[in-house]
Amino acid sequence: MSKTFILIRQYVANLTKNPTYLIFSVICLAVTLTFSYVLVRSVYFGSAMNTFHTNHRNIYRLATSYTDYNQISASSDVASAEKILKQIPEVTAYTKVGQINPTLVNDREEAVPCSNFFLMDSSALSIFTFNFIWKSGEPLAQGSTGVLLSEAKALALFGTTQCSDRSITISYGNLNHQILPVAGVFHTYPATATFAPDYIAAFHTFYSQPELDKTKQGFYLCANNGSNQAVQAKINHLTDTTQRITYSLGAFDDIYFRSLEILNDFNRKGNLLFHRINLIVLIFTLLFGLINFLCLSLVYYESRLKEFFVRKVFGGNATAFRRQIFAELMILVIVAIGTAFLCLNMVEEIYTGNFNAAISLTLGENITLGLCYLLFVGLLMGAVVIVVTYWLFHSRSSDIKTIYNSRSRRSFTTILNNVKVVQLAFLMMLIVVVLTLNAQIRYAMSGNLGYNPQNLYSVGFPAFSGEPNYAALKGELLKQPKVGAVSATTIGPYARGVYFDNLTSADATTEITFEVANVENDFLGTLQARLIAGTGFSPSGMPQNSNLAIVNKTGYLALGGEKVLNKKAGRYQIVGVVEDIYMERLDAKVNPQLYLCNNDAIYALLIRFNDTPDSSAMARIKASYAAIYPGFTCTITPYSELIEEAYTKELALGKMIRFILLTFLIIMFFGFLGISRFEFNVKAFSIAMRKLYGAEEVSIYRSTLFKQLILLITSATIALPLGYLISNKWLSSYIYHVDVDLYQLGFAVAIGIITIVASSAVYLRDIYKMKATRVIREQ
Structure with a gap:
């Protein structure tokens, strides 16, 4: 036990000798793990396609149309539809979504069919209209307000009712939401009922035609195949053509996304756009986090490789040294996982709390789920780094030339050069996006008299x-x-x-x-x-x-x-x-x-x-x-x-996206420097080996500066058009439209130049050290 403790202390001491690598690698990995977990929570639990908490692929909506509006019979129509559905073997389950039991203002309760509604997972939908149809009973008074409740959670309808002899239209506005399954019986209650805001949901009426057809109600059903043609054909066959009801079947996907056509600004597209952004950001978070952590680790491993040579020259155990390096990498991963876990609750609360993007979990569930995710993904990323470094640097031969000119190492250097182009291009593109987003937030917070809202x-x-x-x-x-x-x-x-x-x-x-x-x-x-x-x-x-x-x-x-x-x-x-x-x-x-x-x-x-x-x-x-x-x-x-x-919501979302992008910029910048350092070490040792075996000296200055210039031009050619398109198209749906100008593009290029200069400085410093060493040797 004491020996193990001494080894761990030695590994930690080795890491602390390289504070730059230790700090930035922990930050890189911790940020990647934290945000990826939050995004996974948000995408999975908040996805618009998880409305039914089941596979939506084989879910269809069966709508009933009446040829005679004045002869609606809710109970017989429902029974008729259920009878048809039970005769179709492909239909494995179905759910009624048309039965409403309202409490009228005079406390009379009467069952009524509700026309065409289903659950929408989208916050702040601005058009919500429920059309209730009833056979008898006194109309609601004009201006009455109702509350619609599911059996599980509450949905408040804060609005007004417009009544006629046979229908009620309840219209209301901006609501928060929780994801609820479309199932069960719903009830309305008087406006005096109060519920916790966390339980407020958002429903939306489905418009199958330009004007809402008030004579329709429907079922949702689940068929055991991916096509609705067979089910529709059997429904048509079983339907009596002489009766006043016809049925139409539509896939849930089609109905869902067709209904989104009327969600026509950023606020009402809120969560759907938010989840798509989450998915994209999640992919890039994991990808760039892994690449940057790998590159930083390779630089660290490169610096320790000289010790490997010394040990081999003097007969040391190379296997034990590699084991030490791998242990140090795993210690670093564990530290990063712990850091991410400490930050997890705070970041998740900020990120998801503003958008209701995730289902609430208890503290114990959140800790368990978060810790399991961080351990799994963190150890997986650490394992990838260890495998790659072992593949690049391991050699059975003690010949230095063989190690530094191995095919795998040169191939990875080529890959890193391409990664540098993508890295720098994304860095410059995100600069344009961040500046545009920041300008929109500032413009939204400003008045007509200037940008400063103070006083x-x-x-x-x-x-x-x-x-x-x-x-x-x-x-x-x-x-x-x-x-x-x-x-x-x-x-x-x-x-x-x-x-x-x-x-x-x-x-x-x-x-x-x-x-x-x-x-x-x-x-x-x-x-x-x-x-x-x-x-x-x-x-x-x-x-x-x-x-x-x-x-x-x-x-x-x-x-x-x-x-x-x-x-x-x-x-x-x-x-x-x-x-x-x-x-x-x-x-x-x-x-x-x-x-x-x-x-x-x-x-x-x-x-x-x-x-x-x-x-x-x-x-x-x-x-x-x-x-x-x-x-x-x-x-x-x-x-x-x-x-x-x-x-x-818009400002909270914009500020959070801006924070994520700025975090990405920092990680990419230091990752780019790490790649450059590794690339230089490979090139410098390659030149040293060539000189050792009699080859001509190559000008590393000219080669380096020329490649850096080509890198900047290539990255800018990719980044600026992408940044312009994203800022003008994607961000045009944000609060205010702000055109991308030459200042933003120029600033992005300036950051790219600064990044190139910083990476070149790494080259020049190491070149200077090499020349100083050569002068001492010659003396």
């Missing part, structure tokens, strides 16, 4: 008849001693979502004019909206919960699914009544939308104070406001709070 406040307006009197209030505010500048804005801290209203021609008291900057561009920019007074319009006469609608690139607004927009001279006009307006950046590539919500007034002025305002400054602002708008009060809110509340 920037928003003064809110109520909804007025006509345009608010910005000019008068702006003039009064500029008279205040601490006010430095004032600008109009339309951004506010409002729950995003599209709320539909059943507006009729009788409600046509206000015209809303939307002016679009450039309809032809992929990026429409920010829509400017204003209220124009119409006949009979007054703020007090506006009904509550009156909200509009969808704008897309084809040029129409949708009110309850109807196209009612007219396009005149570049203006999109619609007639309706609104209470408040909320706007944000639109992306025209996937059905851009304008958000009109039922919240506090969002007309606002941004005020830049010269220094931190005190209570007297705030009081003077409110007095000026009240003087111009008698009877109204204003709200004064720090602008940074508005932005953070409006873009909580």
